[in-house]
Amino acid sequence: xxxxxxxxxxxxxxxxxxxxxxxxxxxxxxxxxxxxxxxxxxxxxxxxxxxxxxxxxxxxxxxxxxxxxxxxxxxxxxxxxxxxxxxxxxxxxxxxxxxxxxxxxxxxxxxxxxxxxxxxxxxxxxxxxxxxxxxxxxxxxxxxxxxxxxxxxxxxxxxxxxxxxxxxxxxxxxxxxxxxxxxxxxxxxxxxxxxxxxxxxxxxxxxxxxxxxxxxxxxxxxxxxxxxxxxxxxxxxxxxxxxxxxxxxxxxxxxxxxxxxxx
Amino acid sequence: xxxxxxxxxxxxxxxxxxxxxxxxxxxxxxxxxxxxxxxxxxxxxxxxxxxxxxxxxxxxxxxxxxxxxxxxxxxxxxxxxxxxxxxxxxxxxxxxxxxxxxxxxxxxxxxxxxxxxxxxxxxxxxxxxxxxxxxxxxxxxxxxxxxxxxxxxxxxxxxxxxxxxxxxxxxxxxxxxxxxxxxxxxxxxxxxxxxxxxxxxxxxxxxxxxxxxxxxxxxxxxxxxxxxxxxxxxxxxxxxxxxxxxxxxxxxxxxxx
Numbered sequence: 001x002x003x004x005x006x007x008x009x010x011x012x013x014x015x016x017x018x019x020x021x022x023x024x025x026x027x028x029x030x031x032x033x034x035x036x037x038x039x040x041x042x043x044x045x046x047x048x049x050x051x052x053x054x055x056x057x058x059x060x061x062x063x064x065x066x067x068x069x070x071x072x073x074x075x076x077x078x079x080x081x082x083x084x085x086x087x088x089x090x091x092x093x094x095x096x097x098x099x100x101x102x103x104x105x106x107x108x109x110x111x112x113x114x115x116x117x118x119x120x121x122x123x124x125x126x127x128x129x130x131x132x133x134x135x136x137x138x139x140x141x142x143x144x145x146x147x148x149x150x151x152x153x154x155x156x157x158x159x160x161x162x163x164x165x166x167x168x169x170x171x172x173x174x175x176x177x178x179x180x181x182x183x184x185x186x187x188x189x190x191x192x193x194x195x196x197x198x199x200x201x202x203x204x205x206x207x208x209x210x211x212x213x214x215x216x217x218x219x220x221x222x223x224x225x226x227x228x229x230x231x232x233x234x235x236x237x238x239x240x241x242x243x244x245x246x247x248x249x250x251x252x253x254x255x256x257x258x259x260x261x262x263x
Numbered sequence: 264x265x266x267x268x269x270x271x272x273x274x275x276x277x278x279x280x281x282x283x284x285x286x287x288x289x290x291x292x293x294x295x296x297x298x299x300x301x302x303x304x305x306x307x308x309x310x311x312x313x314x315x316x317x318x319x320x321x322x323x324x325x326x327x328x329x330x331x332x333x334x335x336x337x338x339x340x341x342x343x344x345x346x347x348x349x350x351x352x353x354x355x356x357x358x359x360x361x362x363x364x365x366x367x368x369x370x371x372x373x374x375x376x377x378x379x380x381x382x383x384x385x386x387x388x389x390x391x392x393x394x395x396x397x398x399x400x401x402x403x404x405x406x407x408x409x410x411x412x413x414x415x416x417x418x419x420x421x422x423x424x425x426x427x428x429x430x431x432x433x434x435x436x437x438x439x440x441x442x443x444x445x446x447x448x449x450x451x452x453x454x455x456x457x458x459x460x461x462x463x464x465x466x467x468x469x470x471x472x473x474x475x476x477x478x479x480x481x482x483x484x485x486x487x488x489x490x491x492x493x494x495x496x497x498x499x500x501x502x503x504x505x506x507x508x509x510x511x512x513x514x515x516x517x518x519x520x
Contacts, residue, residue, distance in 0.1 A: 148348045151322050155346045156369040156417070166369070170356045253356045253397045 037222035042229070045222040052205060057230050060207035063119050064191040064238065067126025068183055074127075075134025075183075076176070082135070083142035083168065093139075100132035104190055108197045117198045122207065125194035130183035137179030141172025174254050177246040184238040192231060208234070270334040272298045272421055272453045273319055278328035280314055280479075288314045290478035291328065298420075301447065301454040303464035303471045305510070307518040311479030312457045316423045319455060320346050332421065340421075342370075345414035347424040351406035353398040353413075360385065360394040363412045370417060384412045387446065404435035411443070415450065424456045428463070437495065440466050444493055461510045465503060466493060471510055475517035482517040485510055 019039045025031070026038055033041060046053060078096075082089050108125050115121040145168055153163050195209025206214075208231045215224040273296040280289040288311040296302050304312040317323035318330055321337030332340035345366070353362045363381045372380070385391045388408045398406055407427055414422060428436040440463060447454065458464050464471050468487045475482040489503060497503050 146350075146352065148350060148352045149354070151320075152346065152348065152352050153369060154322065155320055155341060155344065156366045157341055158369045162369055166365075167354070170354070173356075253399065255399065 034219045034221050037225055041222040042225040045220075046226045046229070049223060049226070052211075053226060053230055055205050056208045056211045056227065057234060059119065059205075060188070060191050060195065060209065060231070061234055061237075063122040063194070063207060064126050064187040064234070066119075066123035067128075067190060068130055068180075068187040068238075070123070070127045071130040071134050071183055071187070072180065075131050075179070076138050078131075078135050079138035079142055079172075080164075082139040089139070089143075096132050096135045099128065100136075104129050104193055108194055111194075112197050119207075122191055122194035122198050126187040126190035129190035130187040133182040133186075134176070134179040137175045137182075138172055141175030142168045144175075145171050174250060177242070177250065181239070181242050181246070184242045185235060188231070188235045188238055271295045271331070272300070272333060273455065274329075274331040275315075275318075276329045276331075278318065278325045278330055280311065280318065280323065281326045287478035289318075289325075290480055292479065292481060294472065294481060296453065296455060298453055299451065299469075301456065301467055301469045303456045303458055303468040304474060305458055305461065305464050305471060305514060306474030306479075306482070307476050307514070309479075310474035310476040310517070312474055313425055314479070316346070316425050316455060316457055319421075320344060320423055322346075342417075343420040345417060345419035345422050347410055347414045347422065347427045349426045349429055351398070351403075351410040353406055353409055355398050358395050358397055359390055359401070359409050362398065362409050363390075363416055366413050366417045380416055381412075384416055387415075387449075388412045388442070402435075403431050404439060407431065407439060408442075411446070415446065415452075418450075419452055422452045422454045424454065426457050426459065429459060436460075436463065437498075441493075441495060443467065444491070448492060461507050461514065462498070465489075465506050465510060466497065473510065473513045473517050475520050482520070483513045485513070 022036075022039055026036060037045075082092065104125060107128070111124055111128075112121050115124060149167060149171075150163070153167055158166070191207065192209035192212075195207040196213055198210070205211075208227050212224060212227045212231075215221075215227060273294070275292050275294040278289055278292045278294075279287065281287050288309075292315075294315075304315055306312050314323065318325055319332060319337055321341060330337055333343060337344075354365065357365065360381055363384055364377045367377045367380060385394050388411060390405065390408055390412065393401060393405065398409070401409070410427070428439055431439065444467065454467075456464070456467060465487060471485040471487060472481055473483040473485070474480065485506065487506060489497060489500075489506075
């Protein structure tokens with residue numbers, strides 16, 4: 001417990017130092033508030049506009065989570081198909097690389113054109129961007145089972161079903177979590193990017209991406225900073241949620257999850 | 264025990280095995296193992312001793328010749344055969360108890376019967392205290408005990424072991440050798456045991472088969488008539504040491520062939 005408290009204390013100390021540095025820069029360089037607001041002004045903006053900040057946070061969280069969960073469902077499904085044969089993998093795997101390399105900012109306008117602006121299309125963008133790591137890592141976990149374990153199952157006349165549910169799937173869980181960890185971070189980025197293009201589906205309010213665009217057009221730099229801060233908190237929450245789930249499911253048997261540690 | 268009319272446990276008739284690249288691993292091997300024997304296969308690397316186990320278990324098919332296990336094809340005989348691999352091959356997400364029960368679970372044995380059987384086996388191999396631990400918490404020797412208990416859970420008539428104690432230190436190996444003989448005296452299975460260790464082979468076996476490499480053939484056979492039960496005292500007996508020396512000599516000849 002003690003090392004964890006120390007880690008937390010260190011992280012807080014660094015945060016405090018950064019805020020202090022920020023304030024000092026303001027005093028020395030006399031930056032105008034619309035360029036760089038003071039930490040105090042940002043805090044005031046958070047307090048004053050907490051309800052709309054919370055709404056934006058919730059909208060983006062919903063979209064990112066929707067994208068992440070659907071990429072989890074679809075990605076595991078695709079990985080199960082990929083695990084069936086080397087031929088299927090050879091034929092289809094290059095397309096998952098395509099999924100990973102296509103710049104999301106380039107296809108976001110297309111998706112909005114096809115699906116229409118709104119939370120559904122933003123979630124779809126988050127889904128597309130987080131799909132590749134889930135597919136790649138789950139497939140890896142499913143096919144990397146030690147040969148002798150497969151032999152053991154065959155010796156006891158295991159059915160294909162038993163091989164999948166009692167051997168390949170449980171074996172793939174640690175790599176699946178690696179995939180989810182990567183996907184959770186980029187699903188938030190995907191959702192915010194999507195919102196930059198999609199705008200608001202509800203009149204007057206939208207997700208963090210939309211609000212960032214709006215605040216910058218209005219030169220509400222203090223609120224802009226508050227939104228960036230909120231986006232960071234959202235990313236961190238996803239990351240820690242996944243870390244916790246990973247620890248919860250794996251700590252009893254898997255080496256990687258013995259103690260949850262921030263990398 | 265294996266008089267006329269009794270079906271041999273394992274019968275190899277002119278068995279050959281080539282790999283895809285044309286390399287011959289086994290060349291026309293004849294070998295009969297009677298029920299109740301403990302046969303050790305020993306030989307220089309490349310003599311195909313692990314391949315013999317793969318063929319008996321049906322995990323590999325012969326390129327030529329005929330293999331019968333209890334009068335059946337190897338695949339049909341699997342229900343009465345268990346395999347202990349070189350590594351413990353435990354499922355890390357299962358506790359010791361659940362690992363021991365795996366073989367029964369795969370064969371569709373009900374939970375109640377499984378619990379009873381695994382409980383008895385855990386007592387037999389001295390793992391009751393760690394029944395609910397996960398494999399990563401165990402030492403190498405304990406993992407191997409779990410692996411053996413799992414193999415014995417299905418009450419096999421034939422136990423195939425591929426250098427099961429190779430990765431252990433000498434103390435644990437000797438101890439597990441004695442344990443293995445104790446288990447065998449209680450359960451009466453036939454064993455085919457692959458090893459690199461001559462002393463281990465002499466201690467455990469009723470017969471030692473020395474194989475020679477390139478291509479793999481039977482080079483020599485040594486019946487081991489040392490009395491049972493065998494205890495650690497045997498390791499210092501003169502007849503034991505004589506036999507170890509003889510087998511070592513044959514092994515050296517097989518290598519230089």
